[in-house]
Amino acid sequence: MNDADPITGAVILDAIASCGIEYIVSVPDITTSEGLLWPLVTDKRFRLVRVCKEDEGVSICAAMSLCDKRALLLIQYTGLLDSINALRSAGCEYKLPVCVMAGLLQKEPGVAPTKSKSFGIRIVEPILDAMSVPHDLLEQMSDVRFIRPAIDKAYADSYPTALLIGRQM
Amino acid sequence: MMRRDLCFQILARHVRDEIVVPVYQAAQEWHAIRPDYALTYYSIGAMGQASSIALGFALARPDKRVIVLDGDGSLLMNLGSLVTIASQKPANLLHFVCGNGMYEANGGHPIPGRDQLSFAALARAAGYVKADEISTLDAFEAKIGGLLKEPGPVLVDLKLVAGEPPPQDYIFIHGAAARASFRTALRQS
Numbered sequence: 001m002n003d004a005d006p007i008t009g010a011v012i013l014d015a016i017a018s019c020g021i022e023y024i025v026s027v028p029d030i031t032t033s034e035g036l037l038w039p040l041v042t043d044k045r046f047r048l049v050r051v052c053k054e055d056e057g058v059s060i061c062a063a064m065s066l067c068d069k070r071a072l073l074l075i076q077y078t079g080l081l082d083s084i085n086a087l088r089s090a091g092c093e094y095k096l097p098v099c100v101m102a103g104l105l106q107k108e109p110g111v112a113p114t115k116s117k118s119f120g121i122r123i124v125e126p127i128l129d130a131m132s133v134p135h136d137l138l139e140q141m142s143d144v145r146f147i148r149p150a151i152d153k154a155y156a157d158s159y160p161t162a163l164l165i166g167r168q169m
Numbered sequence: 170m171m172r173r174d175l176c177f178q179i180l181a182r183h184v185r186d187e188i189v190v191p192v193y194q195a196a197q198e199w200h201a202i203r204p205d206y207a208l209t210y211y212s213i214g215a216m217g218q219a220s221s222i223a224l225g226f227a228l229a230r231p232d233k234r235v236i237v238l239d240g241d242g243s244l245l246m247n248l249g250s251l252v253t254i255a256s257q258k259p260a261n262l263l264h265f266v267c268g269n270g271m272y273e274a275n276g277g278h279p280i281p282g283r284d285q286l287s288f289a290a291l292a293r294a295a296g297y298v299k300a301d302e303i304s305t306l307d308a309f310e311a312k313i314g315g316l317l318k319e320p321g322p323v324l325v326d327l328k329l330v331a332g333e334p335p336p337q338d339y340i341f342i343h344g345a346a347a348r349a350s351f352r353t354a355l356r357q358s
Contacts, residue, residue: 023228023229047228049228049253049257050253050256051221051249051250051253052249052250052252052253053247053249055215055217055218055221055247056218056221056224056247056249056250056253057221058218058221059215059218059221059222059224059225060221060222060224060225060228061225062222062225063210063221063222063223063224063225063226063229064225064226064228064229066210066226066348066351066352066355067225067226067229067230067355068356069229071225085215086215086218088215089214089215089218090214090215090218090222093214094214094345094348095345
């Protein structure tokens with residue numbers, strides 16, 4: 001396996017486990033369903049909390065951070081767009097470390113999100129930039145190196161971060 | 170119908186070390202009644218999120234009872250949280266809905282369906298262990314002790330009207346100091 005190979009769910013799960021993430025809060029996304037969500041259902045390193053809507057997850061993760069528990073919100077980018085107000089409030093204004101991992105549904109592999117043919121995908125990073133939320137794109141194996149620094153920084157700075165999954169797993 | 174501030178005064182006499190999550194006008198009234206209660210997390214930044222914040226606390230701190238002082242308009246913005254909460258079965262979650270039938274903080278407009286809606290029925294259908302309605306102070310006084318010990322999740326729709334207008338202490342309630350104080354108290358509790 002080399003650095004340019006497509007990133008796998010297994011290496012992502014190992015990386016987020018290494019950060020001390022205990023809870024995964026999720027609404028299913030076809031981008032990450034097979035590679036991440038189904039495997040973590042039986043992964044004893046995590047506790048899965050299935051929510052009805054993504055903004056619930058923002059609040060759950062924020063509250064858990066106040067209890068010194070680490071959590072990750074695993075959703076689709078459309079759910080991230082739907083949760084902007086909750087993220088604005090709990091994450092950005094109240095300065096709580098909400099860590100979001102969002103699948104960029106149908107983004108073209110190898111194409112930057114801002115260059116995608118999909119309007120919804122093109123606006124994700126500019127919106128995060130406007131909120132000063134750092135973001136990393138996870139698309140190939142070498143990108144796994146972004147995960148731990150991003151999550152550790154979110155908790156150190158008490159501010160959200162977004163990890164964007166750029167291809168279906 | 171109960172006056173909300175009188176209802177909260179009864180609650181204030183019963184809380185010991187529970188986490189309290191009030192919203193909007195309920196937050197202002199609770200703050201006016203118990204400004205010293207450091208285990209209060211004021212949920213006013215994004216309407217509707219109190220029940221989800223409370224679930225986060227309840228899951229992460231199963232040793233602590235969590236009391237939500239939700240609004241009816243607020244809960245309508247996050248009805249799915251009833252299903253999420255019921256599916257997680259947090260035994261330590263007590264969910265009060267301050268049912269005044271209106272968006273009190275936004276001009277007093279009626280909530281949709283206020284004459285036919287039953288939050289208790291919604292909670293039961295979602296899978297809460299128990300759901301009830303209380304509309305008199307005597308009944309609230311009689312039941313609150315038991316409710317604070319009962320395995321949840323439990324939802325109680327409080328039929329009430331606003332109390333005497335409390336001071337609007339937005340600076341404290343929105344401020345970082347309130348959350349820092351909460352976090353410190355939670356770590357020590």
